[in-house]
Amino acid sequence: MFKKTPVAAGIAAFAIILFAGGCAVADAGKTDKMDKVDYTAMTPQELAEYLIFEANGFVLDQEVQEGGTTMQRMVQDDLHKACSVIGGGDPDQATLDAVRTAAAESITYPEGGIQLGDWKKGREIAWSGFGYRVGHRTDDHSKREVGGNCYNCHQLATDRTGGNVGPSLTGYGKTRGTSDAILKYAYDMIYNPHVYFPCTNMPRFGASGFLTQEAIADILAYMFDPESPVNE
Amino acid sequence: MFKKALLALPVALAVGVSANADSWQAPEDVLQGLIDSVDSNYLTQSEQNLIMMPDNPALWTAMDGEELFKTPRGPNNVSLEACDFGKGPGVLEGAYVEMPRYFEDADRVMDLENRLVHCMVTLQGFSPDDPEVKARHGSNSDHMKLQTYIAMQSSGMAWNPPLEHPLEKALRDAGEVMFYRRSGIADFNCNTCHGEQGKRIRASVLPSKDAPEEWTKAISWPAFRVGHDNVRSSQHRIRGCYWQMRMPRINPNGDASIALMSYWTDAARGQPAILPDMKR
Numbered sequence: 011m012f013k014k015t016p017v018a019a020g021i022a023a024f025a026i027i028l029f030a031g032g033c034a035v036a037d038a039g040k041t042d043k044m045d046k047v048d049y050t051a052m053t054p055q056e057l058a059e060y061l062i063f064e065a066n067g068f069v070l071d072q073e074v075q076e077g078g079t080t081m082q083r084m085v086q087d088d089l090h091k092a093c094s095v096i097g098g099g100d101p102d103q104a105t106l107d108a109v110r111t112a113a114a115e116s117i118t119y120p121e122g123g124i125q126l127g128d129w130k131k132g133r134e135i136a137w138s139g140f141g142y143r144v145g146h147r148t149d150d151h152s153k154r155e156v157g158g159n160c161y162n163c164h165q166l167a168t169d170r171t172g173g174n175v176g177p178s179l180t181g182y183g184k185t186r187g188t189s190d191a192i193l194k195y196a197y198d199m200i201y202n203p204h205v206y207f208p209c210t211n212m213p214r215f216g217a218s219g220f221l222t223q224e225a226i227a228d229i230l231a232y233m234f235d236p237e238s239p240v241n242e
Numbered sequence: 243m244f245k246k247a248l249l250a251l252p253v254a255l256a257v258g259v260s261a262n263a264d265s266w267q268a269p270e271d272v273l274q275g276l277i278d279s280v281d282s283n284y285l286t287q288s289e290q291n292l293i294m295m296p297d298n299p300a301l302w303t304a305m306d307g308e309e310l311f312k313t314p315r316g317p318n319n320v321s322l323e324a325c326d327f328g329k330g331p332g333v334l335e336g337a338y339v340e341m342p343r344y345f346e347d348a349d350r351v352m353d354l355e356n357r358l359v360h361c362m363v364t365l366q367g368f369s370p371d372d373p374e375v376k377a378r379h380g381s382n383s384d385h386m387k388l389q390t391y392i393a394m395q396s397s398g399m400a401w402n403p404p405l406e407h408p409l410e411k412a413l414r415d416a417g418e419v420m421f422y423r424r425s426g427i428a429d430f431n432c433n434t435c436h437g438e439q440g441k442r443i444r445a446s447v448l449p450s451k452d453a454p455e456e457w458t459k460a461i462s463w464p465a466f467r468v469g470h471d472n473v474r475s476s477q478h479r480i481r482g483c484y485w486q487m488r489m490p491r492i493n494p495n496g497d498a499s500i501a502l503m504s505y506w507t508d509a510a511r512g513q514p515a516i517l518p519d520m521k522r
Contacts, residue, residue, distance in 0.1 A: 015268060021516070030314075035367050040341070045351075046430075048407055049412040049413065049416075049497075050408040050409060050412050052412070052416075054412070054415035054416050054418065054419045055419050056420035057413075057416035057419075058417075058420050058423060058501070061416055061420075061496070061497050061501055062420070062498055064497075065496060065497050065498065066493055066496050067492065067496040067498025067499070068489070068490040068491065068492050068493060068496070068498065069490050069491040069492075069493065070490055072490060072491070076427065080489075080490035080491075081490075083425060083427060083488060083489050083490055084425050084426070084427040084490060085425065086423070086424065086425045087423075089429065090423075090424040090425050090429065093424055094422050094423050094424045094431065095421070095422060096418060096419065096422050096451075098422065098433050098437045103521070132261060136278075142488045143486070143488055144488065144489075144490060144491070145481070145484065145485050145486070145487050145490060145491030146485065146491055147479060147485070152403055161444055162443050162444060166374070169442055171385070171445045171510065172444060173441070173442045173443045174440075174441055174442050175434075175435070175438075175441045175442070175448075178442075183353040191383040192352075195380065207285075211434045213427075213428040213429050213430070216328055218427050219427070220427055220428065220508050
């Protein structure tokens, strides 16, 4: 069931230690207690990892759209660990700098440079929340294109209602123009926004593989094309 | 007439109704009290729901639940009146706002749903695979009927989940870690949506975990979800959140879900529960 990730292996080893400890103190007759680990002997972090990965907390063996299993949706990478701050807020400056540096290294650009795609397709991608959901209803990527869910957090064109978790992007291209610098900035923000805002809430749509290069180009067109309703 | 019949349900508890957070109060009055006390776009976002609350369809679900609760059922042909929800067998008043809690007979911290499973299996003799135990969702499920009835007996009372037992504290603290734990293809955690006041996902105003008057409504389940046309539970809300976060399906019987619920209930401590609530 487990893939041999360092995190999973570490937790498994940890559980074995606890298990052995539990057996040592238990009466021989009380076998029902022997398979119970002592939650109170763990730190909150250790217990959370244990509950997620070892105590049947989640369905971890379902296949996911990007290949592999749901297990990897719970295993934290370096950014996840750095940006998970109890109580909210940001980690210290050194951690933020490290996140920013790693983000810069993660960004790749399309051959031939950053292009604007089809704003009409971009409009639908920006609106759609479809994609990568798993569990009781699993998104079938062969049936529909993956969306970017931009409207969840951003207002774009005013013909549809967007959220305000992120800033409004209404009139984006109209107010900022289409210089190489602003195109690169917008591309980077979609690809890996941690390069400018370390530990931001926004997903790394390019670095994570959530969106394709073509989808990113279409979203950029929606933001920058003078014909796009974003720039009305 | 409709309203009158429904109000008869908690009438025994409603004696001496006041704004005091340890006595029963109608859910619409609890919500109005919160709205009057703070400025919150989350609490006021659906005028229609506020108007509808006295006729909340979840009140019917609760009435069905009362019947189920008091009827001898299962292979052992006993009612749930012998089930201890933390305040003694059959005592429901104020029981739900003090859950999750540690139960010695199960040697485990349990939320309402898991406690119901425990009693249906150990007391009534149902098998865990019987539909009565297994079906958790939808207004017509036994679970939603029973949970809504039981929870309703705590309306207006302050959330006060016990943390005296070491396991209660351990799970609450692990739940806090889970709340802030980012992972997955979209890098989300619970705090992405519930860490700031006045934020919206599209048109929906989100409740903030750090605004207790909002958070009590956020965790006041069971609630009739208008968009789903069904009464929904805490476990259903958690399942939906992990689905939106692109994370795996959470196991409603697992301690991970109970840890998260222990944390979120603690975050609403002292605020009056709205039971049953109505949500978008």
